[in-house]
Amino acid sequence: MSYLKLVVGTCSCGTKPPDIQYHDPECKYRLASELIEKVEKYESLLHRIQLYSSVTMDRDKVGKLIRNIDRWSYAHRVGNGELSEEEQDEVIRKAFDKLLDVD
Numbered sequence: 091m092s093y094l095k096l097v098v099g100t101c102s103c104g105t106k107p108p109d110i111q112y113h114d115p116e117c118k119y120r121l122a123s124e125l126i127e128k129v130e131k132y133e134s135l136l137h138r139i140q141l142y143s144s145v146t147m148d149r150d151k152v153g154k155l156i157r158n159i160d161r162w163s164y165a166h167r168v169g170n171g172e173l174s175e176e177e178q179d180e181v182i183r184k185a186f187d188k189l190l191d192v193d
C-alpha cells in the first residue's frame with residue numbers, strides 16, 4: 091500500500107522540490123513524509139520478523155532484528171540528556187536506518 095497520496099498538496103512552507111530536506115521542519119508535507127517513512131520501515135521490520143521466525147526459521151536473523159530494535163530504543167536515551175536535540179536526533183536516525191540490517 092502506498093501512502094504517498096497522503097502528502098500530495100500538503101506542503102505548508104511553499105517549497106517546490108519534493109525532497110523533504112528542503113522543507114521547513116514543521117512543514118506538513120515534511121512531517122507526513124517522515125511519518126510515512128517510519129510506518130513503511132516498521133511494517134518491513136514486522137514482516138521480516140515473521141519471515142525469519144516462521145518461514146525461513148532463521149533464529150540468528152530474528153535475534154539481529156531484535157538487537158536492532160533494542161539499539162533504536164536505547165538511542166532515545168543514550169547521552170543521558172547531555173546531547174543536544176540535533177545530536178540525539180542523529181543518533182536515533184542512525185539506529186533507525188539500521189533497523190532492517192541483519193548481515
Ligand SMILES: [Zn+2]
Pocket residue numbers: 101102103104105113114117118119120
Ligand atoms: Zn513544505
